[in-house]
Amino acid sequence: MSLVAPTREDALAAAQSQPIVQVGKKWRCTDGDESSGNSEDDSDEDVYRSCGRAFARLGDPGFVKIFQIVEQAINMIPEDSEDENDRELTERETRMAESWAVLTKIIPGFKALMFDPANATRRLWRRKLCKSINAGVCDARSDDTAGLKFKILNWLLEDITVKLLPPIPNDEEIKSLRGWNHPVTARLLTPLDYLADDNTYASVKAGRVKVTAEMWPRFLYAEGREYKPDDEESGLFMGHLMIRATKHIFMGPSSALKGPGYCRGTHCNARRINMNVITPRALAYVAVQVRFAISDAEKWATVDRQFSLAKFYWNVVAFFDDGEGQDVLDFYNHELFGETRQLQGLSDDLSDDPDSNRPSASERMKAQRAQKRARLAAPTTPAAPTGMAAPSTAAPVPGMSVA
DNA sequence: TTTACCGTACATCAGCACAG
DNA sequence: CTGTGCTGATGTACGGTAAA
Secondary structure, three states, rough: OEEOOOOHHHHHHHHHHHEEEEEEOOEEEOOOOOHHHHOOOOHHHHHHHHHHHHHHOOOHHHHHHHHHHHHHHHHHHHOOOOOOOOOOOOHHHHHHHHHHHHHHHOOHHHHHHHOOOOHHEEEEEEHHHHHHHHHHHHHHHHHHHHHHHHHHHHOOOOOOOOOOOOOOOOOOOOOOOOOOHHHHHHHHHOOOOOOOHHHHHHHHOOOOOOOOOOOOOOOEEEEEEOOOOOOOOOEEOOOOHHHHHHHHHHHHHHOOOOOOOOOOOOOOHHOOOOOOOOOOHHHHHHHHHHHHHHHOOOOOOEEEOEEHHHHEEEEEEEEHHHHHHHHHHHHHHHHHHHHOOOOOOOOOOOOOOOOOOOHHHHHHHHHHHHHHHHHHHHHOOOOOOOOOOOOOOOOHHHHOOOO
């Protein structure tokens, strides 16, 4: 393992030819020697911790432990097997297999290392290594949570010149003014098919109304979008909070309110993790971060009241299964990377063929998509969705950019 | 022991002044 | 006008600490 020059050009050039990860302020080039496992364990831990940071944003923010992902991969997918889909995987196993695919892309040589027969019995060693990755996952998630915690208050309203009423102080540590306790955040949390009024908020707080991850919250949708039972898809993921938070996390906090492609400096997260296109999991990560940030939950937890962040995450990921939602990804790619982005990196479709047990949100969406296709296939084309900036299937919607 | 949070160190860039 | 160097701003990684 050797150091390479830390300049942007060198790093990017190196990235074209060989795997490279940034460890702290240093750039490390992994040349395969790491698999020998005979050198500095501490620096290896740093490498894995750093990779864990990338994995939080691209793979899984900690809903499944790395060790489980690795053990499943080792136990279920023989290294030399061409056919990895011999037996049907459960939904959970499928997601873990996808996570494994992301992990092996982020950490060059990781797959070979794990499948090396010499390491087959080193379970404790694997556990330690996975712990390092896990630590990185927690670091990144925690950093993003902390970063969004106050910044997001400035973007709650689509029009940032309008004052938030009642105000939430920018230095208010306690989040009790958010969530269902504030009309603006409560409205953003309210499922689209629920009336966003005080009555609903009170009912949710009292537990009379359950808001679960099967319901798409309003913040996912473009402002002003109204509920249509037969079309929950148009305008989905076009919410201003989603767009701003995605930019905040991947292009840096100063990019949140800027136009497409803006990135101050060269060391934004997207570049650090070599991300050139948005992925469904990256978008799902943003969604759970936003959900947590506007809730009144003080500590990161996978469940807030009846709302499971984990389930929400996987529902968002499932939305993009089978290559669906490409128009949404195109839109975000344009917002993040502008016109000059390069199509490379971790953009590969990591979703396997999903089978039966889809969450209900996804099932609804699929049914609606089928209906929509049927309508489009009909001889007379119906009118386009009214008003809202529902992206067409043809092209991104540059005009959707927030000011 | 694990996790979340916070403060600090470090890398990088943009803007500016200045010399040639 | 162009190149160079300095400085402040920005953003992330990481170590330390407290709490669960």
